Amino acid sequence: MNTFVVLVENVPGVLTRVASLFRRRGFNIESLTVGHTAVPGVSRMTIVVDTDELGARRVEANLYKLINVLRVDNVTSTPTVLRDLALIKVSATPETRAHLMQLVEVYRARVVDVSPSSLVVESTGTEEKIDSFVEVLRPYGVLEMARTGTIAMVRGGATSTEGVSVSNGASHTEHPTDDVSVSYSV
Amino acid sequence: MKKTGAQILWESLVREGVTCVFGYPGGAILPAYDAMLDYPIRHILVRHEQGATHMADGFARATGSVGVAVATSGPGATNMVTGIATAMMDSSPIVCITGQVGSKLIGSDAFQETDITGITLPITKHNYLVSRPDEVARMVREAFYVARSGRPGPVLLDITKDAQQSSCEFEWPPEPKLTGYRPNHWPSTSDLERAAELVRAAKRPVILAGHGILLSGAMDVVHRFAEHAHIPVAMTLLGLGGFPASHPLNLGMMGMHGEAWVNTAIQEADLLLAFGMRFDDRVTGNLKTYAPHARKVHIEIDPAEINKNVKVDVGLVGDLRDVLEELLPYIDACDRTEWTEHISHLKGDSAVRDIQNLPDNGHLYAAHVIHDIWKTTNGEAIVVTDVGQHQMWEAQYYHHERPRTLITSGGLGTMGFALPAAIGAKVGRPDAEVWVVVGDGGFQMTMAELATIAQENIDINVAIINNGYLGMVRQWQEFFYERRYAATPLVNPDFAKLAEAFGLKGARVRSRAEVVPAVQAARESEGTSVIDFQVEQEDSVFPMVPAGADLDAMIRRPSAIVETGADV
Ligand SMILES: Cc1ncc(C[n+]2csc(CCOP(=O)(O)OP(=O)(O)O)c2C)c(N)n1
Numbered sequence: 001m002n003t004f005v006v007l008v009e010n011v012p013g014v015l016t017r018v019a020s021l022f023r024r025r026g027f028n029i030e031s032l033t034v035g036h037t038a039v040p041g042v043s044r045m046t047i048v049v050d051t052d053e054l055g056a057r058r059v060e061a062n063l064y065k066l067i068n069v070l071r072v073d074n075v076t077s078t079p080t081v082l083r084d085l086a087l088i089k090v091s092a093t094p095e096t097r098a099h100l101m102q103l104v105e106v107y108r109a110r111v112v113d114v115s116p117s118s119l120v121v122e123s124t125g126t127e128e129k130i131d132s133f134v135e136v137l138r139p140y141g142v143l144e145m146a147r148t149g150t151i152a153m154v155r156g157g158a159t160s161t162e163g164v165s166v167s168n169g170a171s172h173t174e175h176p177t178d179d180v181s182v183s184y185s186v
Numbered sequence: 187m188k189k190t191g192a193q194i195l196w197e198s199l200v201r202e203g204v205t206c207v208f209g210y211p212g213g214a215i216l217p218a219y220d221a222m223l224d225y226p227i228r229h230i231l232v233r234h235e236q237g238a239t240h241m242a243d244g245f246a247r248a249t250g251s252v253g254v255a256v257a258t259s260g261p262g263a264t265n266m267v268t269g270i271a272t273a274m275m276d277s278s279p280i281v282c283i284t285g286q287v288g289s290k291l292i293g294s295d296a297f298q299e300t301d302i303t304g305i306t307l308p309i310t311k312h313n314y315l316v317s318r319p320d321e322v323a324r325m326v327r328e329a330f331y332v333a334r335s336g337r338p339g340p341v342l343l344d345i346t347k348d349a350q351q352s353s354c355e356f357e358w359p360p361e362p363k364l365t366g367y368r369p370n371h372w373p374s375t376s377d378l379e380r381a382a383e384l385v386r387a388a389k390r391p392v393i394l395a396g397h398g399i400l401l402s403g404a405m406d407v408v409h410r411f412a413e414h415a416h417i418p419v420a421m422t423l424l425g426l427g428g429f430p431a432s433h434p435l436n437l438g439m440m441g442m443h444g445e446a447w448v449n450t451a452i453q454e455a456d457l458l459l460a461f462g463m464r465f466d467d468r469v470t471g472n473l474k475t476y477a478p479h480a481r482k483v484h485i486e487i488d489p490a491e492i493n494k495n496v497k498v499d500v501g502l503v504g505d506l507r508d509v510l511e512e513l514l515p516y517i518d519a520c521d522r523t524e525w526t527e528h529i530s531h532l533k534g535d536s537a538v539r540d541i542q543n544l545p546d547n548g549h550l551y552a553a554h555v556i557h558d559i560w561k562t563t564n565g566e567a568i569v570v571t572d573v574g575q576h577q578m579w580e581a582q583y584y585h586h587e588r589p590r591t592l593i594t595s596g597g598l599g600t601m602g603f604a605l606p607a608a609i610g611a612k613v614g615r616p617d618a619e620v621w622v623v624v625g626d627g628g629f630q631m632t633m634a635e636l637a638t639i640a641q642e643n644i645d646i647n648v649a650i651i652n653n654g655y656l657g658m659v660r661q662w663q664e665f666f667y668e669r670r671y672a673a674t675p676l677v678n679p680d681f682a683k684l685a686e687a688f689g690l691k692g693a694r695v696r697s698r699a700e701v702v703p704a705v706q707a708a709r710e711s712e713g714t715s716v717i718d719f720q721v722e723q724e725d726s727v728f729p730m731v732p733a734g735a736d737l738d739a740m741i742r743r744p745s746a747i748v749e750t751g752a753d754v
Contacts, residue, residue: 061490067312
């Protein structure tokens with residue numbers, strides 16, 4: 001599994017361009033999330049792809065061929081905070097409710113909605129943590145689940161958006177790899 | 187001063203150096219057509235928008251500058267798809283301009299609305315939907331910049347009708363600065379040194395010369411490089427002309443229909459220097475057994491090509507000409523006579539197998555036709571081929587000395603390409619002698635462009651290699667499907683009469699003796715002649731590496747000298 005943080009210009013069609021690239025090149029997207037960054041006009045995608053190291057380098061090179069892609073970071077082997085957000089609707093009876101509340105506590109999740117027959121629980125964390133949470137809830141009856149997919153941020157002071165900006169549709173940034181030697185040797 | 191979007195379009199095209207466009211009008215592009223009359227633009231009215239894109243492509247390949255095609259929305263735009271995909275696969279810089287329904291109507295399934303930017307997304311280098319007049323100039327500039335820089339390719343501009351009609355202040359924007367676009371790469375010194383080290387150590391190196399040589403104008407430096415380091419040069423189909431055919435270090439074409447000794451040399455090589463080529467499967471055969479003893483150095487402008495098909499030892503990313511100029515000083519002069527002599531030995535019995543040594547047996551062979559066109563035109567014509575057997579015979583028997591004299595659809599293999607692409611080539615290079623070499627199948631895909639030729643007084647010549655079959659497919663059926671000729675025999679019209687119906691000259695040739703006089707007559711007469719060469723029907727292209735087989739597992743040419751009948 002490889003995780004990419006991709007900064008793109010927030011223009012119509014950019015998501016299609018990125019998604020279509022993966023399909024066209026035969027890569028399978030595990031998850032893809034998009035949202036705003038702190039920089040106006042710049043969106044951030046976290047893309048998790050099932051591929052090997054060589055494939056990951058091809059993904060990166062091909063992403064850079066898209067003109068609306070500003071920056072690509074493969075964060076797979078960088079210390080990174082990875083988070084997934086899940087909303088889980090689970091059936092709850094007067095008998096099971098207390099048990100469920102305990103599990104929510106243990107997993108540091110939150111109850112965000114209560115009805116006579118169900119609870120909606122919100123949980124954030126790594127994919128594995130949420131998977132395991134879902135597993136323990138399953139015996140009670142998981143009615144519905146919505147997950148965002150992974151978002152990623154590299155630990156420490158360095159930022160992906162450093163130097164990236166967009167003004168009247170045309171963006172300006174110093175690329176970390178611009179005009180410096182790029183090594184493609186093996 | 188205020189101008190309409192349509193005026194700004196032409197104003198911008200003129201500033202980009204455009205003097206000629208290929209197109210077909212319609213409602214959604216009508217404001218642009220109306221404005222066109224006030225600008226110094228030659229418009230070639232095509233008969234099908236696919237033709238317009240191939241013409242723009244042929245123009246680009248013959249001249250090295252960007253070709254422009256124009257069409258209306260909906261069906262006009264979708265008709266361009268094949269031509270755009272063709273240009274994409276062969277890195278040909280074209281700009282396609284389509285009209286789009288009014289911006290307020292977008293999404294409503296309005297009359298002749300299609301999402302052409304969506305449709306062409308995977309087959310353009312980039313595309314734009316332009317919905318305001320004040321975007322037109324900037325997007326035209328960007329389109330040309332993107333199309334011609336880096337690895338060239340097609341760019342589409344889809345301009346809404348209201349953007350063409352409404353007005354704004356015209357201002358010619360500055361040189362585009364696109365942050366997300368990085369056309370200029372540069373290899374590191376250490377990689378250059380490592381590449382040089384591999385060249386130094388190599389005893390049996392081969393240069394693989396691709397289309398990148400022509401695109402980056404690297405002919406001269408490749409020449410110097412090959413001579414200085416004494417390295418033989420094998421060419422891809424699109425590389426032909428990038429290194430003179432007559433040069434002693436030129437091996438000729440590699441790959442599926444390359445000569446046997448060229449592929450054997452590649453399989454025996456200890457170093458491959460891939461110059462602006464992309465290890466297409468038609469070139470490598472079975473990847474698992476491809477050049478097993480060779481280290482590989484890949485010089486390529488597109489980083490995504492490095493290690494795509496073949497894992498390389500050193501990848502030098504950058505413009506081929508610049509990188510080679512940089513690399514050359516690191517390379518020692520060398521003598522590799524032992525290796526080049528060995529390759530000469532590999533040629534072995536090739537003279538026996540050369541069809542030129544076949545005495546006239548009453549049959550007309552396509553190879554002879556190509557050979558005679560080559561001789562008669564002194565090898566100086568621009569030859570535009572279609573796709574099929576004749577394409578391979580052209581590559582084998584027309585010996586190209588200079589770049590941009592062979593124009594062919596290599597990557598997509600688009601039948602119907604030749605006739606329109608040749609029109610584009612002639613419009614771009616009016617002084618050049620242009621020949622079309624086309625099969626009877628492919629000719630019928632775009633032969634309506636004969637009308638364009640007649641209307642625009644285009645002076646080219648067309649050689650139809652008429653074998654009564656979809657020849658290349660028939661060959662595969664012969665070799666791999668037990669001669670079950672499913673849907674490959676063709677019942678053809680009288681091509682000579684057809685040409686005459688369009689107001690052009692037509693001729694028919696059935697024997698070898700008639701070939702040269704017919705070619706001469708076509709050259710000497712004004713305007714376009716169409717010659718129907720009725721050749722041996724079940725002739726096959728040799729050598730051949732069956733798809734997926736090892737590169738040196740070739741089906742060789744049968745011995746020509748002992749051959750008597752038509753059968754191969
Ligand atoms: C648009 C398109 N359709 C189908 C093919 C598949 N194809 C490749 S070669 C060939 C036969 C070409 O026949 P013809 O034009 O008569 O040329 P020949 O091979 O006989 O020289 C076909 C059908 C193609 N390359 N392009």
